[in-house]
Amino acid sequence: MSRRPVAQINLAALQHNLQRVRELAPNSQVLAVLKANAYGHGLVRVAQALTEADAFAVARIDEALALRTAGIVKPIVLLEGFYEAAELPVLLANNLQTVVHNELQLNALEQTSLDGQLKVWLKIDTGMHRLGIEPTQFSAFYRRLWQCSAVLPGIRLMTHFCCADELDSTRTDAQLSLFEQLISGKAEQRSLANSAAILAWPASHAEWVRPGLILHGISPFSAQVGQQHQLQPVMRLSSRLIALRQVQRGERVGYGGQWQADKATTLGVIAVGYGDGYPRHARNGTPVWLNGREVGLAGRVSMDMITVDLGPDAQDKLGDEAVLWGPELAIERIAVASGTIPYELLCNITPRVDYQYL
Missing domain, CATH: 2.40.37.10 (Lyase, Ornithine Decarboxylase; Chain A, domain 1)
Known part of the structure; x- marks a missing residue:
């Protein structure tokens, strides 16, 4: 008998929840968010189990490199992007994609000399006021990224909701509206929906959804539990x-x-x-x-x-x-x-x- 508390991780439940995300957003690709040790469930083991995800997202480069070291070959996106220009060759060598959310990152991409090109996701701050460029900066950033030789053609556009877990809030609709106005006429793939938006805001699903908590069978809404959404606790x-x-x-x-x-x-x-x-x-x-x-x-x-x-x-x-x-x-x-x-x-x-x- 173990003298230690035990955390049993049900990988079949994890796979069920990914399939549930597919049912909720059938026209979207899934960027499975595995930051913070896959929400405490074990970064590598969770990634190995989510073979049907289209790509993975982590917060920081050390998490991405841990996945690569473990043999994970799926696309990996750095949600916080890179911190300094010296990391760019590491991203390229490990086939890592990066979010760009500030001027320093853009300048580093424009000034670097790489033997290849990086996939970039441009993050726009539509109201979260955490990471992301200002809406007034979007046109200039968009143009400069398209002209940057270190960036693969076909950048992706993203934002993050601040109140998607508040079902009576008007802020999610306002953020969605601002985002769509900014990118009107652009053909790039989009990503807006976190776990709460996947469940409650289908208009935000776009080409990529970003499930995190719901992959582990847990509701993002304080008055609900995951089973109410046909999710299974992992x-x-x-x-x-x-x-x-x-x-x-x-x-x-x-x-x-x-x-x-x-x-x-x-x-x-x-x-x-x-x-x-x-x-x-x-x-x-x-x-x-x-x-x-x-x-x-x-x-x-x-x-x-x-x-x-x-x-x-x-x-x-x-x-x-x-x-x-x-x-x-x-x-x-x-x-x-x-x-x-x-x-x-x-x-x-x-x-x-x-x-x-x-």
């Missing part, structure tokens, strides 16, 4: 019951004594904590799946352990498996109970957790 995080304790009515539990028993009950101690990536700020009552039922968190999350209220008639035994999130218990619920988002929970899993690929 990660199942579990651990074991390592202690049982009887407490009487009125006794307090854990650091600070923030949880108090309202009746005599049995407590269970589970071997997982914030040192493994379980959210430290999970509230009392946050659900854990144990022996076919939900039990609630009792007291503060510790570095290595959590405590749950098993109830006065508990029949649970030492060594029983406890599921922190997975098919039995949606990670979206744990995120809400912890005052965070599923992205953070996934990305915070630490090396102490044992990954198993199914």
